[in-house]
Amino acid sequence: SAVISQKPSRDICQRGTSLTIQCQVDSQVTMMFWYRQQPGQSLTLIATANQGSEATYESGFVIDKFPISRPNLTFSTLTVSNMSPEDSSIYLCSALTVGYTFGSGTRLTVV
Amino acid sequence: GIQVEQSPPDLILQEGANSTLRCNFSDSVNNLQWFHQNPWGQLINLFYIPSGTKQNGRLSATTVATERYSLLYISSSQTTDSGVYFCAAGYNFNKFYFGSGTKLNVKP
Numbered sequence: 489s490a491v492i493s494q495k496p497s498r499d500i501c502q503r504g505t506s507l508t509i510q511c512q513v514d515s516q517v518t519m520m521f522w523y524r525q526q527p528g529q530s531l532t533l534i535a536t537a538n539q540g541s542e543a544t545y546e547s548g549f550v551i552d553k554f555p556i557s558r559p560n561l562t563f564s565t566l567t568v569s570n571m572s573p574e575d576s577s578i579y580l581c582s583a584l585t586v587g588y589t590f591g592s593g594t595r596l597t598v599v
Numbered sequence: 600g601i602q603v604e605q606s607p608p609d610l611i612l613q614e615g616a617n618s619t620l621r622c623n624f625s626d627s628v629n630n631l632q633w634f635h636q637n638p639w640g641q642l643i644n645l646f647y648i649p650s651g652t653k654q655n656g657r658l659s660a661t662t663v664a665t666e667r668y669s670l671l672y673i674s675s676s677q678t679t680d681s682g683v684y685f686c687a688a689g690y691n692f693n694k695f696y697f698g699s700g701t702k703l704n705v706k707p
Binding site for chain 2 (some may be wrong): 546
């Protein structure tokens with residue numbers, strides 16, 4: 489199965505700033521996904537990252553807050569914009585290969 | 600969307616014990632997967648099992664799609680099995696819906 493490199497692994501950010509998370513897949517994949525996992529909670533899908541078109545966002549998530557890029561079939565970024573403490577979560581990217589493969593996650597703390 | 604319920608929410612085992620984790624889903628799905636999230640947050644895909652039974656070492660899984668449930672069996676548990684087990688269900692690899700997880704603690 490594919491290997492996904494996600495970075496940064498963790499960060500502590502000031503409120504009001506933005507953080508961009510990167511995911512690199514070691515093979516071409518059609519579909520990539522971004523999830524949020526709030527402390528002690530399950531995973532919630534933020535959006536599906538489509539190559540060559542705009543991302544498809546789930547209810548409750550908007551492009552202005554979570555802009556996503558997908559410039560090619562192996563790479564995607566998620567930006568968490570204008571952060572507040574409520575954005576403190578683990579953010580995970582995943583790719584559809586044989587089943588789902590996940591990156592190692594980005595543990596974000598907003599202070 | 601699909602409702603995915605997992606039970607039990609928490610499980611404490613003595614090393615060497617066996618356990619069964621359950622996942623119920625609200626709709627007909629053609630994709631179901633089990634994941635293990637280790638204490639460092641890494642999610643590992645255990646099984647892709649939309650139907651039938653699969654085994655991988657001490658772990659096995661069974662999905663009865665017509666009755667909308669899946670079971671994950673852990674035999675001879677080890678401390679390294681600790682973490683959270685998630686099942687996720689969906690259609691055609693789009694929009695997987697995750698359950699709330701079973702937090703497993705295996706004590707030595």
